[in-house]
Amino acid sequence: MIQVQGLSKSFGKVKAVQEVSFSAPDGEITGLLGPNGAGKSTTLRMLYTLLKPENGTAKVDGFDVTESPVEVQKRIGVLADARGLYPRLTSRENIRYYGRLHGLEGELLEKQINSLLVLLDMQSIADRKTEGFSTGERLKVAIARALVHNPKNVLLDEPTNGLDVMSTRAMRQFVLRLREEGKCVLFTSHIMQEVAALCNQIVIISHGKVSAHGTPDDLRKQTGKESLEDAFVAAIGSEEGLE
Amino acid sequence: MKKIFIIFQKEMLDNLRDYRSWMTGFFWALFGPLLIGGMILMLGNTFRESAEEPLYLPVLGAEHAPNLIQFLEQQDVIIQPSPADPQAAVIAGDINVALIIPENYGEDFSAGETANVQLVFDSTRQSASVDIDRAEDAIRSYSSYIGILRLSLRGVSPEVIRVIQIEEVDTATPQSQALIFLSMLPYFIIFAIFNGASPVITDATAGERERGSLEPLLINPLPRGWVVIGKLLSAIPFAIITLLITLGGFAAVFQILPIEDLLGVQIGFDIGALTAVFLVSLPIVFLACALQTLIASYVKTTKEAGTYLPFVGLIPALPGIALAFLPVKPELWTMLIPTFGQQILINQFLRAEPISGMNIFISASVTILVSLIITFIAVKLYEGERIITGK
Numbered sequence: 001m002i003q004v005q006g007l008s009k010s011f012g013k014v015k016a017v018q019e020v021s022f023s024a025p026d027g028e029i030t031g032l033l034g035p036n037g038a039g040k041s042t043t044l045r046m047l048y049t050l051l052k053p054e055n056g057t058a059k060v061d062g063f064d065v066t067e068s069p070v071e072v073q074k075r076i077g078v079l080a081d082a083r084g085l086y087p088r089l090t091s092r093e094n095i096r097y098y099g100r101l102h103g104l105e106g107e108l109l110e111k112q113i114n115s116l117l118v119l120l121d122m123q124s125i126a127d128r129k130t131e132g133f134s135t136g137e138r139l140k141v142a143i144a145r146a147l148v149h150n151p152k153n154v155l156l157d158e159p160t161n162g163l164d165v166m167s168t169r170a171m172r173q174f175v176l177r178l179r180e181e182g183k184c185v186l187f188t189s190h191i192m193q194e195v196a197a198l199c200n201q202i203v204i205i206s207h208g209k210v211s212a213h214g215t216p217d218d219l220r221k222q223t224g225k226e227s228l229e230d231a232f233v234a235a236i237g238s239e240e241g242l243e
Numbered sequence: 244m245k246k247i248f249i250i251f252q253k254e255m256l257d258n259l260r261d262y263r264s265w266m267t268g269f270f271w272a273l274f275g276p277l278l279i280g281g282m283i284l285m286l287g288n289t290f291r292e293s294a295e296e297p298l299y300l301p302v303l304g305a306e307h308a309p310n311l312i313q314f315l316e317q318q319d320v321i322i323q324p325s326p327a328d329p330q331a332a333v334i335a336g337d338i339n340v341a342l343i344i345p346e347n348y349g350e351d352f353s354a355g356e357t358a359n360v361q362l363v364f365d366s367t368r369q370s371a372s373v374d375i376d377r378a379e380d381a382i383r384s385y386s387s388y389i390g391i392l393r394l395s396l397r398g399v400s401p402e403v404i405r406v407i408q409i410e411e412v413d414t415a416t417p418q419s420q421a422l423i424f425l426s427m428l429p430y431f432i433i434f435a436i437f438n439g440a441s442p443v444i445t446d447a448t449a450g451e452r453e454r455g456s457l458e459p460l461l462i463n464p465l466p467r468g469w470v471v472i473g474k475l476l477s478a479i480p481f482a483i484i485t486l487l488i489t490l491g492g493f494a495a496v497f498q499i500l501p502i503e504d505l506l507g508v509q510i511g512f513d514i515g516a517l518t519a520v521f522l523v524s525l526p527i528v529f530l531a532c533a534l535q536t537l538i539a540s541y542v543k544t545t546k547e548a549g550t551y552l553p554f555v556g557l558i559p560a561l562p563g564i565a566l567a568f569l570p571v572k573p574e575l576w577t578m579l580i581p582t583f584g585q586q587i588l589i590n591q592f593l594r595a596e597p598i599s600g601m602n603i604f605i606s607a608s609v610t611i612l613v614s615l616i617i618t619f620i621a622v623k624l625y626e627g628e629r630i631i632t633g634k
Contacts, residue, residue, distance in 0.1 A: 011632070048462050050631050073464035080462065084455030088260040089253075100249045101463040142459070 001026050001184055002047065002153060006056035009042055016042040018208045019056070024186045024201075026152065029179050031199035032188040035236065039208040040188040041081045044157050047186070048078045060153055074102070077151035079159055083142040087131035091122060094130060095145045102149035109148075116144040120174070136167040143174070154178055156187035160194060172198060196228045206236035246465040250473025254447050258477065264442040265481060271438055272485045275431025276492030280500060287505025298377045301325035301332075304344035308352070308360075311344070314385045320378070329363045339371035340364040340378050355393065425593055429586035432489055432524055437531045437556030439485025441539075441548075443478040444532065448539040449548040458631060468622040471536065475618060478532045486524055490517055516592045523588050523603060526610035530581055531556070533617040540624050543633050562586060578602050581610040 002024040009017045017039040024030035032040045045051040047058050049069040057064060063071040085094050092113060099109045117126050120140045125133065130141055139159070147154065159175070160168045175198055178185050189195050195202055196216055204212040204219070212219055212235035216228055223234040258265065303325035305312050312322055326332040329341035343361040351358040360382065364375045391401040451457045461467060497512045534555060539548040559582035578584035584606030591598050624630060 045631070050458060050461060051628055070464045070466075073462055076462070078459065078462045080458045082455035082458040084451075084457075084459070086253075086257055086456060087454075088257050093256070097249070097253050098459075098463060101246060101460075101465060103464075146459070 001061055002030075002186055003059045004043070004047070004056070005058070007043060007046060007053050007058055008055040009046060009051060009053055015208055017046070020205065020208070020210050021056075022203045022210065022213055024153075024184050026184045027179060027182045028200040029175060029185045029187070029198050031195035031202045032186065032205055033192060033195045033202055033232070034188075034190065034205035036190055038190075038205045038236075040190075040205055041157055042208075043205070044078075044155055044186075044188060045081075048076055048080065048155055049073055050080075074149070075151055076153045076155055077146040077149070078154075079139075079143055079146050079156045081157045083138065085130045085133070085138055085141055088129060090127050090129050091137075091141045091144070092117070092126050094141050095148050098145040099148040104149060112148055112150065113144075116147060119177075120144055121170070135162045136164065139163065139167070139171070151183075153184045154186070156185070158188055158190070160189070160191070168194075192229055192232045204232065204235045211235045211237075244469070247469045247473045247476070250470055251476045254443070254474055254477030255480070258443045258446060258481070261442070261446065264446070268439050268442055268481070268485055269488055272435045272488040273492045275428070275435060275489055276496045279425075279428060279431065279493065280496035283496075283500060283502065283505060287500075287502075297321050298374055298381075299323055300378055301329065301338050301341045302344065303329055303341065304346065304348070307344045307346060307348045311360075311382075311385055314388070315381055318381045318384070320381055333363050333365055336368075339368070339374040342378065342382070426590055428493065428593060429589040431493075432486065432520070432589065433527055433531075433559050433582055433586070434556050435485050435489035436482050436524065436527050437535065437552070437559075440478040440482040440528070440532045441535055441552040441556070443481045444474070444535045444539050445545050445548045445552065447474040447477060448536060449542055449545045452630075452633075453544050461625075461631070467625040471540070471622050471625050472618070475532050475536045475621070478535070479528055482528045482531055483525075486521065486528065490521055512593065516595070519592050520589050523585050523592070523607070526607045526614070527559075527582055527585055529614040530559075530610050530617070533614040533621065537617050537621040537624065540621055540630065559583075575602070575605070578606040579609050581606075581613050585610070 004023065005021050007017055007020045008015070020039070020043055022030070032043065034040050042051065046053045047060070047065060049065050049072055052066055057066075059065070060072045061075050063075065065072050086097075089097070095113050095116065096109065099105075099113065104112065117123050120143060122137070122140045122144070125137055125140075130138065133141070143156075143159075156175070160171050163171060172194070175185060175187065179200075187198075199216070201215050202213070202219060203210055212222055212231075214222065219231045219235070220226065220228060223231040225231040225234055297319045299321050300315065301323045302312065305322060305324075316322060325341050325343070326337070329338070329343060332338045333341060341363045343363060345359060345361070348358045348360065362375075362378060362382070364371060364378075366372075366375070390404070394401050394404070451460065460470065494512055494517055535552055538551050538555060542548045542551060562580070562583040577587055584602070588598065588603060588606060
């Protein structure tokens, strides 16, 4: 459960995020949709405690991101914008490192790693050094290490970026599966069709502000447009981000 | 706190697998011992040759001055036939010095006028300076010997032209020249420590950021200070191994080379002194790791780190270089400067001088304190947003 209230952040004179509010309940997929540079990643970075909000609050399962960051960190699994791996470590070692940093160890940790390797269909690359992995393979390792501690809240920043068609499909299946497990999934995308296909509710962000918010049906009603695509364009006021 | 160890363990594994980096680092650790060994070898040979061996002097036109040649031979100079073009031979480096006696030497000499001879040499060639000086001295003494004879023949006392007699009292010994090189030894020790730590630290900090793995790492539930400390600690074993290789290299050089024959001086580099130098250097290991962690965290890329870190190792070495030319007494204030105090202490160990325990304690404490402050600043840097945004 993620609750965001009046969140703002500037870098120098640039107001990256202004008064953003929304909530993402458990067992649902919430999509942050907006063109590149709209403030999606900055919002997410405040949620996963790397940036401090200037104004407003953000809470994960009731814990405030500024007041108790470590409690928040324990409850979130994050696929960040930067998703670098350690090229001299194998996939398994990369995942194990994060598991240990979350306080897992021994058999419990190894079992959890193995089940993620199966779930993400990556047994064949489990014990290879990650140097030279394809984008899709790297993404799998990054997701596995983000979920190694079985977090209740999952934050994914542009998870399908750079993937081919098959990998994108697999990724979408995986996100749906997380919802079935009752997790709170928050993900950002600039691709309207993807958000429309997956999300229970959509938060459209442009120029750092929430310009529309609701279920796909709500959005069509709010903007008075028949198709979601038109609704999106009406909400952000331009055709940026339609692919 | 256990998570510091997890970070440490991962960085060790990761960096051990980067074997090309640390193999190169360990190889460079032998640079100092090899350089010093080479210099001692050359210096020792120069002493021996110049002191013991006769001077070989190629002479062109020896037949014009048989008396001079005879005198020189009495002075232990071995006269050799000169190449046809002595200047070219000196330029080419075939000979160090050559004497040219012109045809009209005999005429001038007999007439009692100043007779000219030419001494051909290259004054910039250090290795030739002993030969040049000896040849010049020998010819001068012949000149003054004849001059005195001529004055005596005319009934004038030779004292008339000898207004002042300089007696040279030179306290320098071959040993003190050799010790100049020994003063550079602490410099190489400190440089080795910095060099051993820098690849590991660069990879763990600037490299982590460049790979894009820093941001996900910092989302894990642990204080950022522990991340910094774990990374800093992981560089320490590498720095210590580099230090040991350098010290071992110096020990080997001093064991293998017949130092006493070469320099006529003993160097106190037995196991005891080696251990003492190692222990005195340990606080510098901490300082090197802390300082480089701070700098490599501040820069944006590994390339940028690569441009700064070698100079960082050079800065503490500067006083050491100065030390080679301006000996400083081990006073209290020198112990308050990290790395400078240790350099003086290391020098004292090598010369087997008596060492104040107080000085060791103060120098170690100050260095550790400064390193702790630097570590604290690095932690603060990691706690800020700049580490993420780079702004």
